[in-house]
Each structure stands twice: as structure tokens, then as C-alpha cells.
Amino acid sequence: MPVFEYKAVSPTGETVQGSMEAGSLDRVIAKLQEAGNIPLQAREAGKGGFGLAALRPGRRGVGAREVGEFTQQLATLLGAGLPLDRSLQVLVELTENDRLRRMVTDVRERVREGGSLSDALEAQHGTFSRLYINMVRAGEIGGTLDQTLDRLTEYLERSKDLKDSVISAMIYPVLLILLAAGSLILLLVYVIPQFTPIFEELGGDLPLITKIVLAVGGVLQNFWWGLIGLAFIGFVLFKRMMADPPRRLAFDTRLLSTRWVGGLVAKLETARLARTLGTLLVNGVPLLSALGIARNVVTNTRLREDVEDASRQVKTGGGVARNLAKGGRFPRLALQMISVGEETGRLDDMLLKVADTFDRDVRNTIDRLLSVFTPVVTLLLAVMIGTIVLSVLLAILSINELVG
Numbered sequence: 130m131p132v133f134e135y136k137a138v139s140p141t142g143e144t145v146q147g148s149m150e151a152g153s154l155d156r157v158i159a160k161l162q163e164a165g166n167i168p169l170q171a172r173e174a175g176k177g178g179f180g181l182a183a184l185r186p187g188r189r190g191v192g193a194r195e196v197g198e199f200t201q202q203l204a205t206l207l208g209a210g211l212p213l214d215r216s217l218q219v220l221v222e223l224t225e226n227d228r229l230r231r232m233v234t235d236v237r238e239r240v241r242e243g244g245s246l247s248d249a250l251e252a253q254h255g256t257f258s259r260l261y262i263n264m265v266r267a268g269e270i271g272g273t274l275d276q277t278l279d280r281l282t283e284y285l286e287r288s289k290d291l292k293d294s295v296i297s298a299m300i301y302p303v304l305l306i307l308l309a310a311g312s313l314i315l316l317l318v319y320v321i322p323q324f325t326p327i328f329e330e331l332g333g334d335l336p337l338i339t340k341i342v343l344a345v346g347g348v349l350q351n352f353w354w355g356l357i358g359l360a361f362i363g364f365v366l367f368k369r370m371m372a373d374p375p376r377r378l379a380f381d382t383r384l385l386s387t388r389w390v391g392g393l394v395a396k397l398e399t400a401r402l403a404r405t406l407g408t409l410l411v412n413g414v415p416l417l418s419a420l421g422i423a424r425n426v427v428t429n430t431r432l433r434e435d436v437e438d439a440s441r442q443v444k445t446g447g448g449v450a451r452n453l454a455k456g457g458r459f460p461r462l463a464l465q466m467i468s469v470g471e472e473t474g475r476l477d478d479m480l481l482k483v484a485d486t487f488d489r490d491v492r493n494t495i496d497r498l499l500s501v502f503t504p505v506v507t508l509l510l511a512v513m514i515g516t517i518v519l520s521v522l523l524a525i526l527s528i529n530e531l532v533g
Contacts, residue, residue, distance in 0.1 A: 131150070131151070131173050131174070132148050132149070132150050132173070132174040133148060133149055133150075133151055133154065133157045133171055133172065133173055133174060134146070134147070134148045134171070134172055134173075134174050135147060135148070135149065135157055135161060135168060135170060135171040135172075136168075136170040136171075136223055137161050137166040137168045137170075145166065148174060154171055154172075154173070157171050158171060170223065191226075191228055191229050191232055191256050193285070193289065194289075195226060195229050196256065196257065196261075196285065197282065197285040197286065197289065199220065199229070199233065200278050200281050200282045200285060201278075201282045202220055202223070203216055203217070203220065203278055204275055204278035204279045204281075204282055206219055206220070207274060207275035207278065208275040208276075208279070213240060213246060213274070214237065214240055214241060217233060217236060217237035217240060218237060220233050221233050221234050221237060232253055232256060235249070235252075235253070236249040236250060236253070239252065245266070245269055246265055246269060246274070247262050247263075247265040247266035247269055250262050250265060258425075259422050259425060260405055260408075260409065260422050260423070260425075260426070261281060263409065263414055263418065263422055264277055264280070264281055264408065264409060264412045264414065265277060265278070265281075267409075267412045267413040267414050268412060268413075270413070271412075271413050273412075277412050280408060280411060280412060281408075284404060284405075284408045287404060287484070287488070288401070288404065290488075291397075291400060291401070291488050291491065294491075294492055294495075295397070295491070295495065298492075298495040298496070298499060301499070301503070302499060302502055302503070302506070305503065305506050305507075306506065309506060309509070309510040309513075312510065312514065313510075313513055313514070313517075314349060316514065316517050317342070317345055317346040317349050317350075317517070318346060318349050318350050318353075321342060321343060321346040321517065321521070322343075322346055322347070322350060324521055324524070325343060328343075328524055334527070335524050335527065336520065336523040336524060336527055338516070338519065338520045338523060339520040339521070339523060339524040341520070342516070342517055342520040342521075343520075374430070377430050378430050378431060378434070381429045381430045381431040381432075382431045384429070385429065385431055385432070385458055389498060392494070393491065393494050393495070393498070394429060395432070395458060395459065395460055396460060396487050396490050396491050396494065397487075397491050398427050398428065398429050398432050399459055399460055399463045399483070399487050400483075400484050400487035400488050400490075400491060401426050401427065401484075402423055402424075402426060402427055402432075402436065403463065403467075403480045403481070403483040403484040403487065404480070404481065404484035404488075405422070405423040405426045406419050406420065406423040406480050407476075407477050407478070407479075407480030407481040407483070407484060408481070409422060409423060410476060410477035410480065411477045411478075411481070416443065416449070416476075417440065417443060417444060420436065420439070420440040420443065420449075421440060423436070424436040424437055424440065431456075431458065432456075432458060432459070434456075435453060435455075435456035435458055435459070436453070438452065438455070438456070439452035439453045439455070442455075448468065448471050449467055449471060449476070450464045450465075450467040450468035450471060451468070453467070460487070462486070463483050463486075463487065466479050466482065466483050466486070467479060467480065467483060
């Protein structure tokens with residue numbers, strides 16, 4: 130039977146840690162709870178990483194993972210009835226990441242000096258987002274800090290899942306493109322040049338396709354540094370263009386009108402906006418303040434301006450859905466669902482349903498695009514390699530005819 134290591138908080142508020150034999154991680158958690166303890170961390174002995182919201186060591190900074198785990202553990206402790214000061218002290222004792230421990234210690238000291246948790250988090254030099262801080266502040270005002278932190282934990286997990294799903298879906302296409310490019314470069318730079326001395330020695334006029342392939346191989350072999358330089362210059366120019374607001378706006382506008390990609394971007398941004406706005410409203414943040422915060426999570430500047438325009442119109446008494454629809458860029462289904470939420474007085478719940486709907490839609494869209502993309506890239510690679518092989522064969526045949 131495997132041995133598991135654990136850390137927990139006892140009924141008296143003391144931190145306890147140890148090991149026990151159990152059939153599974155769930156059984157360890159159950160045993161700790163049966164004994165009246167609050168389980169915080171648990172893992173199989175000898176394995177790195179805790180199975181229950183570990184604060185992993187070895188990270189140089191306080192990243193999104195640590196923020197999420199800090200939020201989950203703090204929500205667990207507060208939900209169990211521990212006061213805020215004691216909960217923060219427990220987290221200081223448990224945290225193994227030095228930078229995170231310093232951050233939690235600073236938060237604890239600010240709270241002990243009489244400051245609020247939201248103000249203490251705001252003083253952490255951008256570690257916590259505006260959304261995070263405003264939700265915590267709303268939870269403090271409403272006396273529901275533990276519930277607010279639970280919702281924040283869920284929000285951070287859902288946002289991370291969506292981001293991870295997009296990144297995971299892009300790994301295979303990127304590897305496929307790199308493999309295709311590497312194969313072509315290998316053929317053009319190392320294989321094809323081996324035939325050049327033979328063709329020159331035998332003489333004769335080579336087919337046009339062979340001349341083109343040999344020329345491309347020669348450029349790659351002799352001027353690769355120039356191509357890398359051009360690529361670097363292009364990257365720098367693109368970054369400068371993206372840093373210029375008018376050009377970035379024009380680029381994002383064209384991106385939204387691009388077939389396939391534009392629709393995917395709109396759905397992704399809609400899911401992100403809806404989840405952020407819905408989470409803020411559920412926690413009691415006023416609509417106008419929530420719109421001002423939520424627009425910052427929209428990365429497409431064209432859609433962000435649409436949200437800003439809608440926010441200004443809402444101040445005069447207009448509805449969110451109607452004003453977002455004026456730009457004509459957000460999905461109609463999302464706007465209809467938001468409109469229903471406004472009519473029924475359940476805008477916060479409907480926004481979260483919009484987020485769930487478009488999370489799934491984004492994943493399904495990516496899967497469909499990949500199902501088309503993979504065979505297309507494979508076919509293009511086969512055509513390019515076939516063209517290179519054909520150029521060599523035609524050259525050999527033409528030389529044989531001359532010799533014969």
C-alpha cells in the first residue's frame with residue numbers, strides 16, 4: 130500500500146504534517162477530514178508535486194499557478210472558520226516558495242496593522258489583477274470573503290483550462306510545421322547540392338524546375354544568415370506595429386474579418402469577457418465598475434473598444450447586450466443570451482453560461498480546424514518533397530538523353 134505525505138490544519142488551528150498508508154489520495158483526504166483536520170496538501174511519498182493544491186517550490190516568481198493555489202488554500206482555511214490573520218499565518222508556514230512566502234508574509238503584516246486584505250494584495254506590485262482585487266474588496270464589504278475566494282478559484286481554474294486547451298491544441302500543428310520546414314531545409318541545403326557538381330560536369334541545359342530548386346538550395350546554403358536577419362527585422366517591425374495603437378487597431382479589425390480565424394478570436398474573447406464580467410457581478414461588483422475591469426481581459430483592441438463604447442452607453446441607461454451589438458463583432462448567440470439575462474434579472478448567471486458555452490465552442494472549433502489543417506500540411510509537404518525529387522529525376526533524364 131502506498132505511503133502519502135500530507136499537511137493539514139488541526140481543529141485547534143495548528144499546522145500538522147506527517148505520512149500515512151492509504152489506497153489512494155482521496156482516501157488520505159477522507160481520513161484527515163474524519164479526524165477533524167482541514168487537508169491542505171497531500172502527495173504520494175517520493176513524488177514531486179502535491180496532489181491537493183500544492184505550492185510548488187523551485188519557481189523563481191509568483192506566477193498564475195501560485196496565485197491560484199494561494200487563493201484555493203486561503204478559501205479553504207477561511208471556510209473552515211479560521212480568522213484571516215491565522216489563515217495567512219498557516220500559509221506562511223506551509224509555503225515552500227521563498228518569493229511567495231515573502232509575499233504572503235507581507236500581506237499578513239499589512240492585515241495585522243489594520244489594513245484590509247484587498248489593500249494588502251493591491252500593494253504586491255501587480256501580482257494580483259484588478260479583477261482579483263476588486264472581487265476580494267467586494268467580498269470584504271459583503272462579508273462573504275471565503276465564498277468570493279472560492280469563486281475566484283473557480284474563475285482562475287476555468288481561465289487557465291481555456292488557455293491550456295488552446296496552447297495544447299497548437300502544439301501538434303507547430304511541431305508539424307517545424308518538421309515540414311526542417312525536412313525541406315535538409316533536402317535543399319544538404320541533399321540537392323550533392324547533385325550540383327555532377328550536373329555541372331556533365332553539362333547540358335537543365336530543366337527549369339531543376340534550376341529553381343538548385344537556386345533555392347544555393348540561397349539557403351550560402352545566405353542563410355541574411356534570411357535570419359530578414360526574419361528578425363520583420364519580427365521587430367511587427368512588434369513596433371503592434372505597439373502603435375492605430376496600426377494595432379487596424380490589424381485587430383482585419384483579423385476579426387478573416388475567415389475561420391476571425392470567428393475563433395471573437396468566440397475566445399467573448400468567453401473571456403463573459404466569465405470575467407459574470408464573476409464580478411456574482412460577487413457584488415457594480416455593473417459599470419465590472420465593465421471597466423472586464424474590458425482589460427479583452428486582448429483584441431477592436432473588441433476592447435466595442436466594450437468601452439458599450440460601457441459609456443450603459444451609463445446613460447442602455448442595456449449591455451444592445452450596446453455590445455452596435456459594433457456587430459460579438460457573436461449573436463452571446464448577445465441574445467445576455468439580453469435574456471438582462472430581461473430576467475439574472476445577468477450574472479447568464480454571463481457565466483455564455484462563458485461555458487463559448488469555452489466549449491472554442492475547443493470544438495479548434496478541433497475542427499486541426500482536422501482540416503493536419504492533412505493539408507501533410508499534403509503540401511508531400512507535394513514539395515515530390516517536386517524536389519522530380520526536379521532531380523528530370524535533370525538526370527535530360528542529361529542521359531544528351532549523353533545518349
